[in-house]
Amino acid sequence: MTILVTGATGTVGRHVVDTLLQAGQRVRALTRNPAAAGLPEGVEVVAGDLADPATLNAAFDGVTGVHLINFSGDDYTPLQSGKEIVELAVQSGVRRVTVLGGRADGPLEQALAASDLEWTLLNPVEFMSNTLKWWAETIRAEGVIREPFGGRLSAMIHEADIAAVAATVLVEGGHGGKTYTLTGPEAMTTTEKVRILGAAVGKEIGFVELSEEQARAKWRGEGMGDELVEFLIDALGNTPELGYTVVSTVREITGRAPRTFAQWAAENADAFR
Structure with a gap:
Protein backbone atom coordinates (compact mmCIF):
# COMPACT_ATOMS: atom_id res chain seq x y z
CA MET A 1 0.00 0.00 0.00
CA THR A 2 1.01 3.63 -0.41
CA ILE A 3 1.14 5.80 2.72
CA LEU A 4 0.92 9.58 2.53
CA VAL A 5 2.99 11.55 5.03
CA THR A 6 2.01 15.17 5.59
CA GLY A 7 4.44 17.48 7.35
CA ALA A 8 7.03 15.27 5.69
CA THR A 9 9.89 17.77 5.98
CA VAL A 27 5.77 6.48 0.70
CA ARG A 28 4.29 9.62 -0.75
CA ALA A 29 5.35 12.89 0.91
CA LEU A 30 3.31 16.08 0.93
CA THR A 31 5.14 19.40 1.01
CA ARG A 32 4.41 22.97 0.03
CA ASN A 33 7.80 23.17 -1.69
CA PRO A 34 8.84 19.91 -3.39
CA ALA A 35 12.03 21.42 -4.83
CA ALA A 36 13.39 22.07 -1.34
CA ALA A 37 12.13 18.88 0.33
CA GLY A 38 15.45 17.00 0.46
CA LEU A 39 13.72 13.69 1.13
CA PRO A 40 15.29 10.25 0.59
CA GLU A 41 15.45 8.51 -2.76
CA GLY A 42 12.41 6.37 -3.38
CA VAL A 43 9.92 8.80 -1.86
CA GLU A 44 7.26 10.20 -4.16
CA VAL A 45 7.14 13.93 -3.40
CA VAL A 46 3.95 15.85 -4.21
CA ALA A 47 3.01 19.50 -3.79
CA GLY A 48 0.08 20.53 -1.62
CA ASP A 49 -1.06 22.44 1.41
CA LEU A 50 -3.32 21.02 4.12
CA ALA A 51 -4.80 24.47 4.60
CA ASP A 52 -6.00 24.41 0.98
CA PRO A 53 -7.87 21.13 0.32
CA ALA A 54 -8.18 21.97 -3.40
CA THR A 55 -4.43 21.22 -3.71
CA LEU A 56 -4.65 17.73 -2.19
CA ASN A 57 -6.39 15.53 -4.78
CA ALA A 58 -3.19 14.20 -6.34
CA ALA A 59 -1.64 13.58 -2.92
CA PHE A 60 -4.55 11.43 -1.71
CA ASP A 61 -5.09 9.53 -4.95
CA GLY A 62 -4.54 5.81 -4.38
CA VAL A 63 -3.27 5.98 -0.79
CA THR A 64 -4.59 3.68 1.92
CA GLY A 65 -2.89 5.24 4.96
CA VAL A 66 -2.21 8.87 5.90
CA HIS A 67 -0.13 10.53 8.60
CA LEU A 68 -1.61 13.97 9.28
CA ILE A 69 -0.57 16.99 11.31
CA ASN A 70 -3.24 19.16 12.90
CA PHE A 71 -1.70 22.53 12.10
CA SER A 72 -0.85 24.51 9.00
CA GLY A 73 2.11 26.71 8.19
CA ASP A 74 5.25 27.49 10.13
CA ASP A 75 3.31 29.34 12.83
CA TYR A 76 1.48 26.13 13.88
CA THR A 77 -1.95 27.69 13.28
CA PRO A 78 -4.65 25.10 14.06
CA ALA A 89 -9.64 10.73 2.55
CA VAL A 90 -12.89 8.78 2.56
CA GLN A 91 -13.49 9.40 -1.15
CA SER A 92 -9.93 8.31 -1.96
CA GLY A 93 -10.24 4.96 -0.18
CA VAL A 94 -8.00 5.75 2.79
CA ARG A 95 -8.39 3.19 5.61
CA ARG A 96 -6.03 4.30 8.37
CA VAL A 97 -5.08 7.74 9.66
CA THR A 98 -2.70 8.92 12.35
CA VAL A 99 -2.73 12.51 13.60
CA LEU A 100 0.18 14.24 15.30
CA GLY A 101 -1.60 16.52 17.74
CA GLY A 102 -1.53 17.58 21.35
CA ARG A 103 -3.97 20.47 21.41
CA ALA A 104 -7.65 20.34 22.22
CA ASP A 105 -9.57 18.59 19.50
CA GLY A 106 -10.17 20.83 16.49
CA PRO A 107 -12.05 20.47 13.20
CA LEU A 108 -9.76 17.66 11.99
CA GLU A 109 -10.18 15.50 15.07
CA GLN A 110 -13.92 16.14 15.18
CA ALA A 111 -14.33 15.18 11.52
CA LEU A 112 -12.34 11.98 12.03
CA ALA A 113 -14.43 11.01 15.05
CA ALA A 114 -17.57 11.34 12.94
CA SER A 115 -16.13 9.21 10.11
CA ASP A 116 -15.70 5.47 9.56
CA LEU A 117 -11.93 5.81 9.11
CA GLU A 118 -9.56 3.89 11.39
CA TRP A 119 -8.03 6.94 13.08
CA THR A 120 -5.50 7.23 15.89
CA LEU A 121 -4.48 10.44 17.68
CA LEU A 122 -0.87 10.75 18.85
CA ASN A 123 -0.24 13.35 21.55
CA PRO A 124 3.47 13.53 22.44
CA VAL A 125 4.72 15.58 25.36
CA GLU A 126 7.79 17.83 25.01
CA PHE A 127 10.07 16.94 22.08
CA MET A 128 13.73 16.31 22.87
CA SER A 129 14.49 18.27 19.69
CA ASN A 130 13.19 21.45 21.37
CA THR A 131 16.63 21.49 23.00
CA LEU A 132 18.14 22.34 19.61
CA LYS A 133 15.71 25.18 19.03
CA TRP A 134 16.12 26.80 22.42
CA TRP A 135 19.68 26.01 23.51
CA ALA A 136 22.04 25.24 20.63
CA GLU A 137 23.01 28.80 19.72
CA THR A 138 23.55 29.88 23.33
CA ILE A 139 25.64 26.84 24.19
CA ARG A 140 27.84 27.29 21.12
CA ALA A 141 28.36 30.99 21.85
CA GLU A 142 28.57 31.09 25.65
CA GLY A 143 28.49 27.57 27.09
CA VAL A 144 25.77 28.67 29.49
CA ILE A 145 21.99 28.19 29.70
CA ARG A 146 19.91 30.87 31.40
CA GLU A 147 16.36 29.74 32.17
CA PRO A 148 13.84 29.75 34.99
CA PHE A 149 12.54 26.64 36.77
CA GLY A 150 15.65 24.48 36.92
CA GLY A 151 13.74 21.81 38.82
CA ARG A 152 10.96 21.52 36.23
CA LEU A 153 10.26 17.89 35.31
CA SER A 154 9.61 16.71 31.75
CA ALA A 155 9.16 13.21 30.28
CA MET A 156 10.59 14.33 26.92
CA ILE A 157 10.28 12.07 23.90
CA HIS A 158 12.65 11.45 21.00
CA GLU A 159 11.03 12.52 17.73
CA ALA A 160 12.03 9.20 16.13
CA ASP A 161 9.94 7.36 18.72
CA ILE A 162 6.88 9.42 17.81
CA ALA A 163 7.50 8.44 14.19
CA ALA A 164 7.96 4.78 15.09
CA VAL A 165 4.56 4.71 16.79
CA ALA A 166 2.90 6.42 13.81
CA ALA A 167 4.50 4.04 11.31
CA THR A 168 3.59 0.95 13.33
CA VAL A 169 -0.03 2.05 13.68
CA LEU A 170 -0.32 2.81 9.95
CA VAL A 171 1.24 -0.46 8.82
CA GLU A 172 -0.19 -2.90 11.35
CA GLY A 173 -3.51 -1.32 12.30
CA GLY A 174 -5.51 -2.31 15.34
CA HIS A 175 -5.52 1.10 17.03
CA GLY A 176 -8.65 2.66 15.58
CA GLY A 177 -10.41 5.21 17.76
CA LYS A 178 -7.50 5.43 20.21
CA THR A 179 -5.81 8.53 21.60
CA TYR A 180 -2.26 7.94 22.87
CA THR A 181 -0.04 10.12 25.03
CA LEU A 182 3.61 9.53 24.09
CA ALA A 200 27.56 14.32 25.29
CA VAL A 201 29.14 17.53 23.98
CA GLY A 202 32.32 16.95 26.00
CA LYS A 203 32.32 20.16 28.01
CA GLU A 204 30.66 21.47 31.11
CA ILE A 205 27.62 23.60 30.34
CA GLY A 206 26.75 26.20 32.94
CA PHE A 207 23.21 26.78 34.18
CA VAL A 208 21.96 30.06 35.58
CA GLU A 209 18.47 29.87 37.05
CA LEU A 210 16.50 33.01 36.33
CA SER A 211 13.63 34.38 38.35
CA GLU A 212 10.31 34.73 36.54
CA GLU A 213 10.88 38.47 36.10
CA GLN A 214 14.41 37.94 34.81
CA ALA A 215 13.08 35.37 32.33
CA ARG A 216 10.39 37.78 31.14
CA ALA A 217 12.98 40.48 30.58
CA LYS A 218 15.32 38.07 28.74
CA TRP A 219 12.64 36.76 26.40
CA ARG A 220 11.21 40.19 25.67
CA GLY A 221 14.74 41.34 24.88
CA GLU A 222 14.98 38.48 22.37
CA GLY A 223 11.91 39.82 20.57
CA MET A 224 9.17 37.65 22.04
CA GLY A 225 5.73 39.17 22.45
CA ASP A 226 3.97 39.34 25.79
CA GLU A 227 1.55 36.54 24.92
CA LEU A 228 4.35 34.09 24.13
CA VAL A 229 6.33 35.15 27.19
CA GLU A 230 3.40 34.51 29.50
CA PHE A 231 2.68 31.21 27.77
CA LEU A 232 6.26 30.08 28.46
CA ILE A 233 6.13 31.19 32.08
CA ASP A 234 2.95 29.18 32.59
CA ALA A 235 4.04 26.14 30.56
CA LEU A 236 7.44 25.88 32.25
CA GLY A 237 6.37 26.95 35.72
CA ASN A 238 3.17 24.91 35.84
CA THR A 239 3.89 21.88 33.71
CA PRO A 240 0.82 19.63 33.93
CA GLU A 241 1.18 16.18 35.42
CA LEU A 242 0.69 14.69 31.96
CA GLY A 243 3.93 16.33 30.86
CA TYR A 244 6.13 14.58 33.41
CA THR A 245 4.34 11.27 33.92
CA VAL A 246 6.11 8.46 32.05
CA VAL A 247 3.80 6.09 30.14
CA SER A 248 4.67 2.86 28.34
CA ILE A 253 3.08 -0.30 20.30
CA THR A 254 6.56 -0.67 18.81
CA GLY A 255 7.86 -3.54 20.96
CA ARG A 256 10.97 -1.70 22.11
CA ALA A 257 11.93 0.82 24.76
CA PRO A 258 11.85 4.52 23.88
CA ARG A 259 15.16 6.30 23.40
CA THR A 260 16.69 8.19 26.32
CA PHE A 261 17.71 11.83 26.32
CA ALA A 262 21.32 10.67 26.62
CA GLN A 263 20.91 8.87 23.29
CA TRP A 264 19.36 11.94 21.70
CA ALA A 265 22.18 14.14 23.06
CA ALA A 266 24.86 11.83 21.66
CA GLU A 267 23.18 11.84 18.23
CA ASN A 268 22.98 15.65 18.14
CA ALA A 269 26.12 16.65 20.07
CA ASP A 270 27.80 18.31 17.08
CA ALA A 271 25.02 20.89 16.85
CA PHE A 272 26.01 22.25 20.28
CA ARG A 273 29.77 22.42 19.72
Whole structure:
Protein backbone atom coordinates (compact mmCIF):
# COMPACT_ATOMS: atom_id res chain seq x y z
CA MET A 1 0.00 0.00 0.00
CA THR A 2 1.01 3.63 -0.41
CA ILE A 3 1.14 5.80 2.72
CA LEU A 4 0.92 9.58 2.53
CA VAL A 5 2.99 11.55 5.03
CA THR A 6 2.01 15.17 5.59
CA GLY A 7 4.44 17.48 7.35
CA ALA A 8 7.03 15.27 5.69
CA THR A 9 9.89 17.77 5.98
CA GLY A 10 9.19 18.53 9.65
CA THR A 11 10.85 17.31 12.83
CA VAL A 12 8.67 14.22 13.15
CA GLY A 13 7.59 13.81 9.53
CA ARG A 14 11.08 13.12 8.25
CA HIS A 15 11.38 10.26 10.73
CA VAL A 16 7.97 8.91 9.72
CA VAL A 17 9.15 8.83 6.10
CA ASP A 18 12.40 7.06 7.02
CA THR A 19 10.70 4.52 9.28
CA LEU A 20 8.11 3.60 6.66
CA LEU A 21 10.79 3.21 4.00
CA GLN A 22 12.77 0.91 6.30
CA ALA A 23 9.60 -1.15 6.74
CA GLY A 24 9.37 -1.61 2.97
CA GLN A 25 6.38 0.67 2.46
CA ARG A 26 5.68 2.90 -0.54
CA VAL A 27 5.77 6.48 0.70
CA ARG A 28 4.29 9.62 -0.75
CA ALA A 29 5.35 12.89 0.91
CA LEU A 30 3.31 16.08 0.93
CA THR A 31 5.14 19.40 1.01
CA ARG A 32 4.41 22.97 0.03
CA ASN A 33 7.80 23.17 -1.69
CA PRO A 34 8.84 19.91 -3.39
CA ALA A 35 12.03 21.42 -4.83
CA ALA A 36 13.39 22.07 -1.34
CA ALA A 37 12.13 18.88 0.33
CA GLY A 38 15.45 17.00 0.46
CA LEU A 39 13.72 13.69 1.13
CA PRO A 40 15.29 10.25 0.59
CA GLU A 41 15.45 8.51 -2.76
CA GLY A 42 12.41 6.37 -3.38
CA VAL A 43 9.92 8.80 -1.86
CA GLU A 44 7.26 10.20 -4.16
CA VAL A 45 7.14 13.93 -3.40
CA VAL A 46 3.95 15.85 -4.21
CA ALA A 47 3.01 19.50 -3.79
CA GLY A 48 0.08 20.53 -1.62
CA ASP A 49 -1.06 22.44 1.41
CA LEU A 50 -3.32 21.02 4.12
CA ALA A 51 -4.80 24.47 4.60
CA ASP A 52 -6.00 24.41 0.98
CA PRO A 53 -7.87 21.13 0.32
CA ALA A 54 -8.18 21.97 -3.40
CA THR A 55 -4.43 21.22 -3.71
CA LEU A 56 -4.65 17.73 -2.19
CA ASN A 57 -6.39 15.53 -4.78
CA ALA A 58 -3.19 14.20 -6.34
CA ALA A 59 -1.64 13.58 -2.92
CA PHE A 60 -4.55 11.43 -1.71
CA ASP A 61 -5.09 9.53 -4.95
CA GLY A 62 -4.54 5.81 -4.38
CA VAL A 63 -3.27 5.98 -0.79
CA THR A 64 -4.59 3.68 1.92
CA GLY A 65 -2.89 5.24 4.96
CA VAL A 66 -2.21 8.87 5.90
CA HIS A 67 -0.13 10.53 8.60
CA LEU A 68 -1.61 13.97 9.28
CA ILE A 69 -0.57 16.99 11.31
CA ASN A 70 -3.24 19.16 12.90
CA PHE A 71 -1.70 22.53 12.10
CA SER A 72 -0.85 24.51 9.00
CA GLY A 73 2.11 26.71 8.19
CA ASP A 74 5.25 27.49 10.13
CA ASP A 75 3.31 29.34 12.83
CA TYR A 76 1.48 26.13 13.88
CA THR A 77 -1.95 27.69 13.28
CA PRO A 78 -4.65 25.10 14.06
CA LEU A 79 -5.91 23.45 10.88
CA GLN A 80 -9.39 24.63 9.89
CA SER A 81 -9.85 22.40 6.83
CA GLY A 82 -10.30 19.14 8.73
CA LYS A 83 -13.79 18.37 7.42
CA GLU A 84 -12.69 18.70 3.78
CA ILE A 85 -9.54 16.63 4.37
CA VAL A 86 -11.50 13.80 5.96
CA GLU A 87 -14.07 13.85 3.15
CA LEU A 88 -11.25 13.59 0.61
CA ALA A 89 -9.64 10.73 2.55
CA VAL A 90 -12.89 8.78 2.56
CA GLN A 91 -13.49 9.40 -1.15
CA SER A 92 -9.93 8.31 -1.96
CA GLY A 93 -10.24 4.96 -0.18
CA VAL A 94 -8.00 5.75 2.79
CA ARG A 95 -8.39 3.19 5.61
CA ARG A 96 -6.03 4.30 8.37
CA VAL A 97 -5.08 7.74 9.66
CA THR A 98 -2.70 8.92 12.35
CA VAL A 99 -2.73 12.51 13.60
CA LEU A 100 0.18 14.24 15.30
CA GLY A 101 -1.60 16.52 17.74
CA GLY A 102 -1.53 17.58 21.35
CA ARG A 103 -3.97 20.47 21.41
CA ALA A 104 -7.65 20.34 22.22
CA ASP A 105 -9.57 18.59 19.50
CA GLY A 106 -10.17 20.83 16.49
CA PRO A 107 -12.05 20.47 13.20
CA LEU A 108 -9.76 17.66 11.99
CA GLU A 109 -10.18 15.50 15.07
CA GLN A 110 -13.92 16.14 15.18
CA ALA A 111 -14.33 15.18 11.52
CA LEU A 112 -12.34 11.98 12.03
CA ALA A 113 -14.43 11.01 15.05
CA ALA A 114 -17.57 11.34 12.94
CA SER A 115 -16.13 9.21 10.11
CA ASP A 116 -15.70 5.47 9.56
CA LEU A 117 -11.93 5.81 9.11
CA GLU A 118 -9.56 3.89 11.39
CA TRP A 119 -8.03 6.94 13.08
CA THR A 120 -5.50 7.23 15.89
CA LEU A 121 -4.48 10.44 17.68
CA LEU A 122 -0.87 10.75 18.85
CA ASN A 123 -0.24 13.35 21.55
CA PRO A 124 3.47 13.53 22.44
CA VAL A 125 4.72 15.58 25.36
CA GLU A 126 7.79 17.83 25.01
CA PHE A 127 10.07 16.94 22.08
CA MET A 128 13.73 16.31 22.87
CA SER A 129 14.49 18.27 19.69
CA ASN A 130 13.19 21.45 21.37
CA THR A 131 16.63 21.49 23.00
CA LEU A 132 18.14 22.34 19.61
CA LYS A 133 15.71 25.18 19.03
CA TRP A 134 16.12 26.80 22.42
CA TRP A 135 19.68 26.01 23.51
CA ALA A 136 22.04 25.24 20.63
CA GLU A 137 23.01 28.80 19.72
CA THR A 138 23.55 29.88 23.33
CA ILE A 139 25.64 26.84 24.19
CA ARG A 140 27.84 27.29 21.12
CA ALA A 141 28.36 30.99 21.85
CA GLU A 142 28.57 31.09 25.65
CA GLY A 143 28.49 27.57 27.09
CA VAL A 144 25.77 28.67 29.49
CA ILE A 145 21.99 28.19 29.70
CA ARG A 146 19.91 30.87 31.40
CA GLU A 147 16.36 29.74 32.17
CA PRO A 148 13.84 29.75 34.99
CA PHE A 149 12.54 26.64 36.77
CA GLY A 150 15.65 24.48 36.92
CA GLY A 151 13.74 21.81 38.82
CA ARG A 152 10.96 21.52 36.23
CA LEU A 153 10.26 17.89 35.31
CA SER A 154 9.61 16.71 31.75
CA ALA A 155 9.16 13.21 30.28
CA MET A 156 10.59 14.33 26.92
CA ILE A 157 10.28 12.07 23.90
CA HIS A 158 12.65 11.45 21.00
CA GLU A 159 11.03 12.52 17.73
CA ALA A 160 12.03 9.20 16.13
CA ASP A 161 9.94 7.36 18.72
CA ILE A 162 6.88 9.42 17.81
CA ALA A 163 7.50 8.44 14.19
CA ALA A 164 7.96 4.78 15.09
CA VAL A 165 4.56 4.71 16.79
CA ALA A 166 2.90 6.42 13.81
CA ALA A 167 4.50 4.04 11.31
CA THR A 168 3.59 0.95 13.33
CA VAL A 169 -0.03 2.05 13.68
CA LEU A 170 -0.32 2.81 9.95
CA VAL A 171 1.24 -0.46 8.82
CA GLU A 172 -0.19 -2.90 11.35
CA GLY A 173 -3.51 -1.32 12.30
CA GLY A 174 -5.51 -2.31 15.34
CA HIS A 175 -5.52 1.10 17.03
CA GLY A 176 -8.65 2.66 15.58
CA GLY A 177 -10.41 5.21 17.76
CA LYS A 178 -7.50 5.43 20.21
CA THR A 179 -5.81 8.53 21.60
CA TYR A 180 -2.26 7.94 22.87
CA THR A 181 -0.04 10.12 25.03
CA LEU A 182 3.61 9.53 24.09
CA THR A 183 6.58 10.07 26.44
CA GLY A 184 10.20 9.12 26.76
CA PRO A 185 11.44 6.56 29.31
CA GLU A 186 12.20 8.99 32.15
CA ALA A 187 11.22 12.31 33.65
CA MET A 188 14.12 14.66 34.27
CA THR A 189 14.70 18.17 35.48
CA THR A 190 16.11 20.98 33.38
CA THR A 191 19.37 20.89 35.32
CA GLU A 192 19.70 17.14 34.70
CA LYS A 193 19.17 17.74 31.00
CA VAL A 194 21.97 20.34 31.00
CA ARG A 195 24.33 17.89 32.71
CA ILE A 196 23.56 15.06 30.27
CA LEU A 197 23.95 17.34 27.28
CA GLY A 198 27.29 18.60 28.59
CA ALA A 199 28.55 15.03 28.90
CA ALA A 200 27.56 14.32 25.29
CA VAL A 201 29.14 17.53 23.98
CA GLY A 202 32.32 16.95 26.00
CA LYS A 203 32.32 20.16 28.01
CA GLU A 204 30.66 21.47 31.11
CA ILE A 205 27.62 23.60 30.34
CA GLY A 206 26.75 26.20 32.94
CA PHE A 207 23.21 26.78 34.18
CA VAL A 208 21.96 30.06 35.58
CA GLU A 209 18.47 29.87 37.05
CA LEU A 210 16.50 33.01 36.33
CA SER A 211 13.63 34.38 38.35
CA GLU A 212 10.31 34.73 36.54
CA GLU A 213 10.88 38.47 36.10
CA GLN A 214 14.41 37.94 34.81
CA ALA A 215 13.08 35.37 32.33
CA ARG A 216 10.39 37.78 31.14
CA ALA A 217 12.98 40.48 30.58
CA LYS A 218 15.32 38.07 28.74
CA TRP A 219 12.64 36.76 26.40
CA ARG A 220 11.21 40.19 25.67
CA GLY A 221 14.74 41.34 24.88
CA GLU A 222 14.98 38.48 22.37
CA GLY A 223 11.91 39.82 20.57
CA MET A 224 9.17 37.65 22.04
CA GLY A 225 5.73 39.17 22.45
CA ASP A 226 3.97 39.34 25.79
CA GLU A 227 1.55 36.54 24.92
CA LEU A 228 4.35 34.09 24.13
CA VAL A 229 6.33 35.15 27.19
CA GLU A 230 3.40 34.51 29.50
CA PHE A 231 2.68 31.21 27.77
CA LEU A 232 6.26 30.08 28.46
CA ILE A 233 6.13 31.19 32.08
CA ASP A 234 2.95 29.18 32.59
CA ALA A 235 4.04 26.14 30.56
CA LEU A 236 7.44 25.88 32.25
CA GLY A 237 6.37 26.95 35.72
CA ASN A 238 3.17 24.91 35.84
CA THR A 239 3.89 21.88 33.71
CA PRO A 240 0.82 19.63 33.93
CA GLU A 241 1.18 16.18 35.42
CA LEU A 242 0.69 14.69 31.96
CA GLY A 243 3.93 16.33 30.86
CA TYR A 244 6.13 14.58 33.41
CA THR A 245 4.34 11.27 33.92
CA VAL A 246 6.11 8.46 32.05
CA VAL A 247 3.80 6.09 30.14
CA SER A 248 4.67 2.86 28.34
CA THR A 249 2.90 3.55 25.02
CA VAL A 250 6.03 3.52 22.84
CA ARG A 251 7.12 0.11 24.10
CA GLU A 252 3.60 -1.34 23.93
CA ILE A 253 3.08 -0.30 20.30
CA THR A 254 6.56 -0.67 18.81
CA GLY A 255 7.86 -3.54 20.96
CA ARG A 256 10.97 -1.70 22.11
CA ALA A 257 11.93 0.82 24.76
CA PRO A 258 11.85 4.52 23.88
CA ARG A 259 15.16 6.30 23.40
CA THR A 260 16.69 8.19 26.32
CA PHE A 261 17.71 11.83 26.32
CA ALA A 262 21.32 10.67 26.62
CA GLN A 263 20.91 8.87 23.29
CA TRP A 264 19.36 11.94 21.70
CA ALA A 265 22.18 14.14 23.06
CA ALA A 266 24.86 11.83 21.66
CA GLU A 267 23.18 11.84 18.23
CA ASN A 268 22.98 15.65 18.14
CA ALA A 269 26.12 16.65 20.07
CA ASP A 270 27.80 18.31 17.08
CA ALA A 271 25.02 20.89 16.85
CA PHE A 272 26.01 22.25 20.28
CA ARG A 273 29.77 22.42 19.72
